[in-house]
Amino acid sequence: MNYVLENIPDELWRRIRQVAAMRGQSEKTFLLNAAFNEIERTSSILPSPVEAPMVNVSDLRQGAGGTRSCPRPDMGDRVTLALRGKTLDEQYVYVAGEIGVDESELRERFKNFTDPAAQRMSLGNVLRGYYRGEDSEDRHLRNLRAVGIKTFIEDYEILRDYESRDVVAYFQKQRGFNYNSANTKTSTGKRILSDSEALRFCLDYIGHRSIKVDESLKEKARRLMAEL
Numbered sequence: 001m002n003y004v005l006e007n008i009p010d011e012l013w014r015r016i017r018q019v020a021a022m023r024g025q026s027e028k029t030f031l032l033n034a035a036f037n038e039i040e041r042t043s044s045i046l047p048s049p050v051e052a053p054m055v056n057v058s059d060l061r062q063g064a065g066g067t068r069s070c071p072r073p074d075m076g077d078r079v080t081l082a083l084r085g086k087t088l089d090e091q092y093v094y095v096a097g098e099i100g101v102d103e104s105e106l107r108e109r110f111k112n113f114t115d116p117a118a119q120r121m122s123l124g125n126v127l128r129g130y131y132r133g134e135d136s137e138d139r140h141l142r143n144l145r146a147v148g149i150k151t152f153i154e155d156y157e158i159l160r161d162y163e164s165r166d167v168v169a170y171f172q173k174q175r176g177f178n179y180n181s182a183n184t185k186t187s188t189g190k191r192i193l194s195d196s197e198a199l200r201f202c203l204d205y206i207g208h209r210s211i212k213v214d215e216s217l218k219e220k221a222r223r224l225m226a227e228l
Contacts, residue, residue: 097188100142
């Protein structure tokens with residue numbers, strides 16, 4: 001590895017440093033990730049991503065003299081699979097949507113973590129703790145409440161039919177949500193719609209169990225449920 005690094009042309013090395021810095025990675029981590037991506041793209045005999053994981057800065061242990069040692073094995077659990085490949089901003093949006101809080105709440109919680117790797121690790125731990133503490137129906141209900149029960153059923157077609165960026169803009173302009181709230185509601189709503197189990201639960205809950213929704217919206221939920 002050192003031989004390879006020592007023989008990279010100066011101009012290319014400057015470009016690597018720039019891109020790695022933009023992604024919050026070390027140069028070696030960036031090169032390892034690039035290598036994994038290229039190998040996965042060109043080879044059909046590699047192990048699955050769980051066996052050949054992406055490497056993040058947080059996976060490199062600090063050794064004596066400040067050197068980095070071998071990466072820890074990728075856990076390969078549902079959290080790892082869900083967060084792998086996402087930017088830090090995308091991870092904030094995803095975790096906020098999963099646990100049913102505003103993205104801004106998570107950012108406030110980790111605002112003193114200047115290392116992006118520490119933020120990634122903390123977000124993963126938050127999500128693991130959440131999954132350990134709730135069953136699937138609890139999670140579906142929390143996600144529904146994160147979108148807003150009334151918002152989800154009133155704006156069902158908007159969430160279903162429009163691109164995420166257009167839904168975010170709609171929520172900001174028509175519903176008066178700030179950007180972080182609109183973004184969380186959009187990503188969480190889209191995730192409910194993409195999961196048939198979650199969608200059936202949410203429509204059934206609105207149609208038969210919710211006490212804060214008008215009868216017309218309950219009827220709409222029951223109709224949509226029948227169309228699935």
